[in-house]
Amino acid sequence: MIISQKKSVEDILKFLENGKNVVITGCSECATVCKVGGEEELKEMKDFLEGEGKAVLGTIVLSPACNLLNTKKDLKKLKEELSKADAVLSLACGDGTQTIAKTVKVPVFPGTDTMFIGEIERMGQFEEACRACGECELGWTASICPITRCAKGLINGPCGGAKNKKCEVSNENDCAWIMIYEKLKETGQLQNMMELREPKDFQKSNSPRRINLKEQKKETAEA
Template sequence: MIISEKKPFEEVLQYLDGSEKVIITGCSLCASTCKVGGEEEALEMKTKLEEKGKTVLGYKILDPSCNLLKTKKDLKSFKEELKEADAILSLACGDGTQTVAKLTSIPVYPANNTMFIGEVERVGQYAEACKACGNCQLAWSGGICPVTMCAKGLLNGPCGGARDGKCEVDHNNDCAWILIYNKLKDQNRLDNLMEMREPRDFAICAHPRKVDLRDKE
């Protein structure tokens, strides 16, 4: 899931300086789960903007905001409002915000900061789990990602700086390679650590990237 958090409201107001009529868009998936882009948050933002003298012409929770064709269809319900609006405020992740921006000629501003791809540990608590590196290593590493969980992204063992099982870069984090070792040991798969891994090929994660499933047929 893409994890996002709210920008400070004062920052949002700075974006909207000079914009009097605003449309708010949210997202039904990741942003709603993170409590930054669902209907409750859209209504809260509407109230706060109106208290600052803005006119909110309407809001729409896109399903989801990052689906280009679906969002294009959903925005048709705001055909008249879009003619009048000065700006759109997006309560989605960076991807969803860019999708909306592609579909309109008026400025689209982000209300959230996109943090990482991660997992929901419990309501309101999220942990980074994937860097979308383009070459998944989880098959041999016991399901623990060395690219994401190791602060140095090492593929061929630990750096040697861990103390008491904690990472030398951030002592709040467990050493990924100790976790990998223990997991593989429990699975009787320690032989996986004897294979030398090729250096990471950063060309495969050069940005921006695209995937077209039609090319795979």
Template sequence: MIISEKKPFEEVLGYLKDSKKVILTGCSLCASTCKVGGEEEVLEMKTKLEENGKVVLGYKILDPSCNLLKTRKDLKALKEELKEADAVLSMACGDGTQTVAKLLKIPVYPANNTSFIGEVERVGQYKEACKACGNCQLGWSGGICPITMCAKGLLNGPCGGARDGKCEVDPENDCAWILIYNKLKELNKLDNLLEIREPRDYQVNAHPRKVDLRDKE
């Protein structure tokens, strides 16, 4: 899941300083789960903007905001409002915001900061889990990502700086390599640690990336 957090409202107002008539878009998936772009949050934003002198012409919870073709179709429901609007405020992640911006000829501003790809531990609590490195290492590491969970992204064992099982970079975090060792021991797969891993190939992570499944047929 893409984890996002709300921007400070004053920053949002700064983006909209030259915009009187605004349309709001949310997202039915990640942003809704993170409580930053579902219908409840969109309606809350609508109220706050109107209290600050903005005219909210309408809103749409896109399903999801990052689906280009679906978003193009969903925005047709706001066709007349978009003709009149000065700007759109997107309450999705950065990906969803860019998708909306690609389809419109008026400014599209972000209401959220995109933090990371992570897991939902429980409602309102999220933890980073994946850096989308393009070459997944989970097959040999016991399902614990050394690139994400290790602050230094090490692939061939710990740095030696851990203290009491905690990372030297951020003592609030467990040392990823102690977690990996313990998990592999539990799985009877400690031999996985004997293989020397090649340095990361950053070419597979060059941005922006694109995947076209038709090229793989």
């Protein structure tokens, strides 16, 4: 899940300082779960902006905001409102905000900060889990990510600076490699730590990346 947080109202008002008529969009998935872009948050933002003298012409929770075709379809419901709008305020993640910007002809501004790809520990509590590095290491690290969990992103064991099983960079975090060692030991896979791993191929994480499943299927069929 993409984890987002609300931007400060000061930032939002600065974005909208040259516009009076605003449309607010949210997202039915990640942003709703993160309590930044669901129906409740859109209503709160609408009330706030109207209190600041803005005219909110319409609100919509997109399903989801990052789906280009769905977003185009959903925003047709606000065609008239968008034609009169000076700006769109997106309460989706950065991906959703960029998708919306592809479909409208007015400035689109983010109302959230996109933080990380993470897991839901419990409602309202999230932890970073993946950096989308393009070359997953979980198959040999007992499904504990050394790129995300280790502050130094080490893939050939610990740095040696851990103390009381805590990371030397931040003692609030458990040492990723101690976690990996203990999990590998528990599952009978300690031999995984004996193999020297090659440096990561960072070309696989060059941005922007694109995946086309139809092209992949065609290439596979031709091979």
